[in-house]
Amino acid sequence: MAAGRLGQNQESIQATNRSLVLELIHKEKVCSRAYLAKNSGLQPATVTYIVNDLMRLGVIEESGFIQGEKGRRSIGVSISPKSFCVLAIRLTRVGYLLALFNLRGELIEERSFSNSDKSRPNESIADVIANAVGLVDDNQSYKPLSICIAVPGPFNAVEEEIVLMTGAEVWNMKAMRYDLEKAFDLPVMMIHDANAGALCQYWMNDQRLSKGTAVYVSVGQGVGCGVLVNGEVLEGNLGFAGEIGHMSINFDGYECACGNRGCLERYTSSTALVAIINEKYATDLTFRQIADEIGKGNDAFMSEYRTCCRYLGQGAVNIINCFNPAVIVFGDEMTRIAPDLLLSIVKDEVDRRTLPQIHSTTTLSVDKNRRSAELYGAGVVAIRYVFDHIADML
Numbered sequence: 001m002a003a004g005r006l007g008q009n010q011e012s013i014q015a016t017n018r019s020l021v022l023e024l025i026h027k028e029k030v031c032s033r034a035y036l037a038k039n040s041g042l043q044p045a046t047v048t049y050i051v052n053d054l055m056r057l058g059v060i061e062e063s064g065f066i067q068g069e070k071g072r073r074s075i076g077v078s079i080s081p082k083s084f085c086v087l088a089i090r091l092t093r094v095g096y097l098l099a100l101f102n103l104r105g106e107l108i109e110e111r112s113f114s115n116s117d118k119s120r121p122n123e124s125i126a127d128v129i130a131n132a133v134g135l136v137d138d139n140q141s142y143k144p145l146s147i148c149i150a151v152p153g154p155f156n157a158v159e160e161e162i163v164l165m166t167g168a169e170v171w172n173m174k175a176m177r178y179d180l181e182k183a184f185d186l187p188v189m190m191i192h193d194a195n196a197g198a199l200c201q202y203w204m205n206d207q208r209l210s211k212g213t214a215v216y217v218s219v220g221q222g223v224g225c226g227v228l229v230n231g232e233v234l235e236g237n238l239g240f241a242g243e244i245g246h247m248s249i250n251f252d253g254y255e256c257a258c259g260n261r262g263c264l265e266r267y268t269s270s271t272a273l274v275a276i277i278n279e280k281y282a283t284d285l286t287f288r289q290i291a292d293e294i295g296k297g298n299d300a301f302m303s304e305y306r307t308c309c310r311y312l313g314q315g316a317v318n319i320i321n322c323f324n325p326a327v328i329v330f331g332d333e334m335t336r337i338a339p340d341l342l343l344s345i346v347k348d349e350v351d352r353r354t355l356p357q358i359h360s361t362t363t364l365s366v367d368k369n370r371r372s373a374e375l376y377g378a379g380v381v382a383i384r385y386v387f388d389h390i391a392d393m394l
């Protein structure tokens, strides 16, 4: 056998073709059988066979007439929003989010929970499972097909282990996977939360990101980025690519548990904002309380937030110099305090610290569309798994 190459049998070719048809329908939202044949390269008879099969399974449905080429009207098909769902989980340092999405990627229901003991997240695993079972039981008109967990990092994607969560004990992902598989008897996947946020940006927001290089920066309790190259996540050797939270912006700065000094997330994460304010003003406030104070016009806290945004700007400069992305999208809880202000401060830093030819061709934005792109991205991974394995699942 030739090393590293395997032949394709009839079944794997059929699975690939079904997945291709589903991806095309997802991308277009509604399209005709003729469009699918033209854009998949498959014979019209093969497309008709696949479409009939997917309709029989209830994964796609006919959705009225659409105007085709040369003024011809044809029946459109779309992904069905009924019957099936995926379960997405996002873990953080202080709690977790659960959501069900239909196969179009539309939210059915989202719930948010705190860990009972914030420094010991593993004691919440039984709660995560129980609350996930509760969410699925309360939405019985949808049959769950797969599960994906967005995890904080640095995350070893090969060993499926969180290596470090600054300021907290790490979640035991092997235990959580085992318990989820036992409770639901479904495939369980994991993805680094910033990579999930990146996939969400192009799969649910902007199909243009399927070409070239784009970066999503998750600015939450930690900081990380997901790098998309032609729509695929750049993983690196073990999945640690994009760990910009542990890129130093100050050679002699604060010590970090990763072994480095001056790590970006010690200056610009929500954890950093809380630590800086509580130390400087001798308070014991949570991030939510600080965000509320800033919203009410607390100038001192606002000034600290602006400083965090300037550090984020320096992080963006480093991302630009490393990857030369066409697009950088910022998201997660730090961006929600004052998204427009954060963006303008980051843009100022980028304009001052990069070459004009570079910053004039880099588009910066904040994801204001949803509470957690990371959670939606976990949904994307779970849906893509269903598209790739539909024949085995139904």
Ligand SMILES: [Zn+2]
Binding pocket: 245, 246, 247, 256, 257, 258, 259, 260, 263
């Ligand atoms: Zn570090």
